[in-house]
Amino acid sequence: MRAIKFLILIILLSINTSFAQENNVEEFTSNRKGTSLVLPQIQVKPIKDSNTEKNYELYIELPADYAENTDKTYPVLYYTDAMWHLEILAASQEFILEDVILVGISWQKNIAEDLKEQYGAHASRFTDYSFWKKSNPNHPLLKFGEAKNHLEFIRNDVIQYVDNNYRTDTNSRSYFGYSLSGAFGAYIVLTQPDTFNNYILGSPLSKGIMPYLTEINTKVGAFKSNKNNTLNANVFIAYGTLEKEKTEPTDEFISLLDTRSNSGVSIQNKVIEGDHQTAFPMIAVQSIAWLSSLMSPVVSDDYKVSFWDIPHLNNAFVTTTPANRKDGIVIDTLAVKNNHRTAILNLSQEIFDGKYGSYDAVLISHKNKLVFESYYKKGRINVPHGQASAVKGYTSLILGRAIEMGYLSMEDLNKPLISFLKDVNPKKMTKGAEKITLHKALTMQGGLTIDREAWKEFENDSVRLKGQGLVQTLLEQSKPITNDSQTYLYGNFNPIMVMTVIDAVVPGTAEAFIKTELLDKLGITNYKWSTHISGLPHAGSRASFLSRDMIKLGNLVLNKGQLNGEQLISADYLTKATSGLVKPTQDWMPKDYRSGYFWYQTGVKVGDKSYDTAFAWGGGGQRVIVVEELDLTIVISGHDGEDDKIMDAISEIIIPAFVKE
Structure with missing residues (x-):
């Protein structure tokens, strides 16, 4: 079966998907008939909407080790338009997201025959997923605006049934929807975000539905006083590069989420090669990889995003x-x-x-x-x-390494900082520049007094500030250094002056010294240390380290x-x-x-x-x-x-x- 799923996944990633899921009902006026998919590991469970008497089916697939680990609970991924999405999600579960229960929610089974005849077996998706009441004269048989009822069915019947009958992790529920069912997911995020912890919304938005979502967001603005409506979720939104009409409504929707005060929402927005059909397989696979990253404290090697794009873990x-x-x-x-x-x-x-x-x-x-x-x-x-300003502490360790190796001495701490810099011109510096010792800089008592507005003229000048030119410019622009000015003043000028000294006294560059004489020796390889406008490593912030590597620095x-x-x-x-x-x-x-x-x-x-x-x-x-x-x-x-x-x-x-x- 694993080989079959792998073949399915490869096929779905390789071909142009034949179905269309546009929000326009006219795309679905054909009455195609297909054969049922039979997969032995899928449990098909009939379920009824307790409020509307509509009949549905749940397609439930359990992880391979479910029967063996009787004490283990599992995250659940719910997905709508189940017959369209089942194969690729089942294959992705096998290879990317193994420890999860998949629950597909079918279209309404007891749909009226005239609707089924005109629109096909999926006719109910137009009523169940739509959150606008406006009728369409071209489709008088369809009753739009049933999203609220369908969401209540999912919350009160589907989720309750799954939780009551399977070992589920109630802190890790996810939703997958594409096109119209993706728009339905956007509706859930705004109205009852606590339904799921994570939302995958594939190609979900259009200009036509954004006014409805904006109005809905305004109406639920009172969420501040309603704990259940606090927006706390991870949201993955993606669409195809050829769906340029999706860009504006997607940006508008993200802005809606950003307006939710006190929200804990984490959003990743991706644009993936293809149109509405051909982008679908990659959106599915990449979103599942994203989902796996919030269920595990270890992200996959091929999941490369910035720290701020990382979704929140569902569980500690x-x-x-x-x-x-x-x-x-x-x-x-x-x-x-x-x-x-x-x-x-x-x-x-x-x-x-x-x-x-x-x-x-x-x-x-x-x-x-x-x-x-x-x-x-x-x-x-x-x-x-x-690491923010913890980097200052690491800069201090680097100076201590230079002292241990003999490039500086403890006595040098009380010498003028500029005495180590051969490329500066003290004659052009402010009065008292020699009062700034390494000790004074390391204790934030350098005494620089620089007009912030005037400094803006120089702060991006990579030529003038290159290397020791930074210290030259700082000491040209500062007011005189006096005993009174040399009091504690928190900031980044002092650390970067210290880094300039390190760069001046060690062989090679400060960047190479940091790597070879500190980080390599500690076995720290997975890090980022940004470069300052001067060309030197930042000394006061802008470095990133693994938490385990922070332990190494502390133990040192x-x-x-x-x-x-x-x-x-x-x-x-x-x-x-x-x-x-x-x-x-x-x-x-x-x-x-x-x-x-x-x-x-x-x-x-x-x-x-x-x-x-x-x-x-x-x-x-x-x-x-x-x-x-x-x-x-x-x-x-x-x-x-x-x-x-x-x-x-x-x-x-x-x-x-x-x-x-």
């Missing part, structure tokens, strides 16, 4: 026995008291439920062994996560710069870098935070004792937290726009679990 992935992924991380089991273990697992569910904001991963390493690993929302094991700090017996980072430097050297003055920083060399320091009180913690910190919730006394490294990644509320839970739940009582 939480393990107290992380897998050995042969990535250089030693793994073990979470060994804490049962009450602490329960509290950490409860915290994981609360993170998934959004209690603390939008977070994507929490990992715990104890005694250099990964003992807890969890992913939420956009978090994936093998997809690099943006925990081990005082040593890796497998080799001293990578100067221990003296690390001691200073992770100390509380200055008090940040920004009012958005907690009052008990202090700053070292782009690393922060604070105490976490457990009982009557306080434990020093050092951490790299970036916006959105990125943190690499090191608690040396407890031999503990904690990693957090997220895309949270709130107040980083998760840190209270880390301090109150996770850290105490590792304190010996």
Whole structure:
């Protein structure tokens, strides 16, 4: 049977699909008759709409291991226009989305004979999927506008039947619709989005139906006070390159979704080669690949999208026995008291439920062994996560590597930063430029005062700012550097000046040095580190790392710069870098935070004792937290726009679990 499905999949991807699914009823006036498809693994279950007495059939296909794993629950993919979509979805299930229950919903079986005679066996799709009451004089027998009733049938009869009779994962329901049934899916997203967690809408929209959807969206605008109407879903929308008329309504629909305040919608919009018919097979296969990516914390190698296009996981992935992924991380089991273990697992569910904001991963390493690993929302094991300003902390480690290798010394930290730059002209610089030492830059006390409006004239000038030209320009444009100006000021000018020094003193380039002398040694290969306008690596943000690789960076700090017996980072430097050297003055920083060399320091009180913690910190919730006394490294990644509320839970739940009582 697997070979047959594979053949079906190849055929469907190779040929021009012969059927048409246009919203125009005139496309379906023929009365073609076909033979029934017989597949032994499909269970055909009759079902009646309890409100309208309409009869339908469900085509249910179970995963291959369903009978064997009696304790396992499975996601469910519901699809309409079942007889048209069954073969390709069944084949895709076998090769892309194996652990899912497929439920096809047929057209109405007891359709009036005159409708069947005129429009064919699929006549009910025009009434069931349409959400406009306007009649069509060319089709007086069709009663449009039954979408509300059909949706209630799906919610109250179909889903309930499937949940009652099969082991389903109620947190992972998906919908697949194409053309008119795709438009029906768009209607569901706007009216009762909690029906499904994920929506695949293939070639669903036209100019003619957008006014109806816009009106519907306005009417349900009161969803803010209705928990069931909160828009929390993953949506995949696609159409063919030759369907240019679909672009405007698709953009309009996405804008509708964007207007939904407090929505947790994640949208992927794709345009796939072909017209309405020929694009269908690839839309089906690519959407199923997309669907698989939100059911697993590991995305397939061929699923390449930006972080922001990644759909939210339907369920949290939480393990107290992380897998050995042969990535250089030693793994073990979470060994804490049962009450602490329960509290950490409860915290994981609360993170998934959004209690603390939008977070994507929490990992715990104890005694250099990964003992807890969890992913939420956009978090994936093998997809690099943006680090925001945590990159400043990594820049600090790179400087520490340069010191350990002898390209700089600890004494150099107190020398003028410009003394390491041979291509600058101090005579053209502002007064006091020599006051900026590496120490001052690393503690955000460089003292630059630059008019933001004036800087816009230079910030995109890649010629003037190239290499050391960046520091030259900064120190030409700044007001005089004085003792008064050299106070803590958060920003990215100080980090990029430090990166300029690194580039100046190491052999080759800073980019190559970062790779060969830090990341390669840690076994970090799947990362992104963007290039600044100066041509240097960004020093204050714009890098992405796997959460597991963030653990490696944290453990390097925990081990005082040593890796497998080799001293990578100067221990003296690390001691200073992770100390509380200055008090940040920004009012958005907690009052008990202090700053070292782009690393922060604070105490976490457990009982009557306080434990020093050092951490790299970036916006959105990125943190690499090191608690040396407890031999503990904690990693957090997220895309949270709130107040980083998760840190209270880390301090109150996770850290105490590792304190010996």
